[in-house]
Amino acid sequence: MTTIDPSVQAELARLRDSIDNIDAAVVHMLAERFKCTQQVGHLKAEHKLPPADPARESQQIDRLRRLAESAKLDPAFAEKLLNFIIAEVIRHHETIAKSS
Numbered sequence: 001m002t003t004i005d006p007s008v009q010a011e012l013a014r015l016r017d018s019i020d021n022i023d024a025a026v027v028h029m030l031a032e033r034f035k036c037t038q039q040v041g042h043l044k045a046e047h048k049l050p051p052a053d054p055a056r057e058s059q060q061i062d063r064l065r066r067l068a069e070s071a072k073l074d075p076a077f078a079e080k081l082l083n084f085i086i087a088e089v090i091r092h093h094e095t096i097a098k099s100s
């Protein structure tokens, strides 16, 4: 088994504590975002609007890429992440539309 220097162990534990806090914040923020998008899904279904809005999505992608650049986060990664989330939201909206 590898022995880890106690000071390295302490630094690793400190960083992992922060990572755990950040992951918890991400989960809570995503939960809030999905609460909003669910409401948008119901509004769209009530008013017979399509589940996806590609014009809105491209505005969001442009904005997120700019934010990522200024935060020194890879803009391609930010775009992939947003597309992944949006695809799930659209799936929810399609389900809401079918069931209403």
Ligand SMILES: C=C(O[C@@H]1C=C(C(=O)O)C=C[C@H]1O)C(=O)O
Pocket: 037, 040, 051, 052, 053, 054, 056, 057, 060, 085, 086, 089, 090
């Ligand atoms: C939430 C909406 O529905 C869809 C999901 C989006 C999102 O998750 O940000 C953006 C555009 C739409 O394709 C919306 O139209 O605002």
